Amino acid sequence: MLYLSLKFRELVLPVLVDFWAPGCQPCEMLSPIVDKIATQYGDRLKLIKINVEKSFSIPMHYNLDCFPTLLMFNTGQVVEKIVGTIPEAVLMKVIRKHLTA
Template structure:
């Protein structure tokens, strides 16, 4: 499944539904965010349709970032059936992220 970009307006429709969704809270000026992007691309390719990956630019969408208490980026929040179930802050390895996703599927 391709990585989708979400906004304050589209967040509920794209994220708060059924299944497992990983939301990457990021910004274009963030170095670690840029390093995380290819890891998420690989993860998306490996996990296919079993998980949805969404990216939310915190500079353009402050309401959603504030709603989920995002204070540092990159922050990944893992949702299961619309509810946040896990959160990691900072750059993580693909294996670490796969393990977190597997825990919530």
């Protein structure tokens, strides 16, 4: 049996990146939903939050100009892009389809 260290496992987990801006009402509405999902799937999903006012080169790299925007990465590739606020159930459905068993 192959033992995978937690560090290695974290490297291969799907990653959800939340691009948000301070004072952005839709961002503030989506944030607790994203946090809840990250907590619920914390062993199978890595969450990164990026304040676009402090790290503007990253959203520019992905041609993002509306916030909030969520990018789901799997094996280093963007597999989903969600722009704006969506219901928790819809977001969970999108995320679950990318989680490995």
